[in-house]
Amino acid sequence: MTPTESEKWMLEALHEAKMASLICEVPIGAVIVHDGEIIGRGHNLREHGQDATLHAEVVAIQEACEYLHSWRLEDCQIYVTLEPCIMCCGAIINARIPVIYYGARDPKAGAVRSLYQLLSDDRLNHQVEVHERLLARPAGEMLENFFRDIRKRKKAEKKARRAAAEKN
Ligand SMILES: [Zn+2]
DSSP states (O other), X not given: OOOOXXXXXXXXXHHHHHHHHHTTSOOOEEEEEETTEEEEEEEOOHHHHTOTTOOHHHXXXXXXXXXXXXXXXXXXXXXXXXXXXXXXXXXXXXXXXXXXXXXXXXXXXXXXXXXXXXXXXXXXXXXXXEEOOTTHHHHHHHHHHHHHHHHHHHHHHHHHHHHHHHHO
C-alpha cells in the first residue's frame, strides 16, 4: 500500500525517532514540512546535550526557523511521533505553526489531548489544527521496545553486580 502524503512525512519523523534510539535517547522524532519539503528535522537529544529543552519538536522548530530566517512558521505542518508536552506545545504556538500531525498519545505528559488541550485553547491567540494517531502504532512500539530494552539491561546489570558480590 502506498503511503498517503501525511504518512510519508510521519515516516520521516519515525526515521528521526529511530536515530534517537540508536544513540540511546528516548525515541521521539519530528519533522517540519513547508511547500512539500522538509525544512526542519529533529530527534530527542536531551541526554547527549544534557539540556532539558532538546525535545525533537524544539530541535526541528529551531532548524526550520533558521531555514526560513523567521520565527513564524506560518505555512508549515509539524509531524511528531508522540503527543507533544507542555513545553513543545508552547513552542508550536509561539512559532504559529497551523497544523500538527502526531502519532501516539502520551498519557503522562501529553498536552494536546491527554492532560491539557493547549493547542485548541481559545484563550490563546493561536490555535492549531490537530490530527492525531497517525502511524501511532509504530511510534508506540518503538517507545515500548526502547523502555523494555532498558529494563532488560538494568536487570542484567543488577544480576551481574549480585554475582560479582557473591564471588567476593
Ligand atoms: Zn516536548
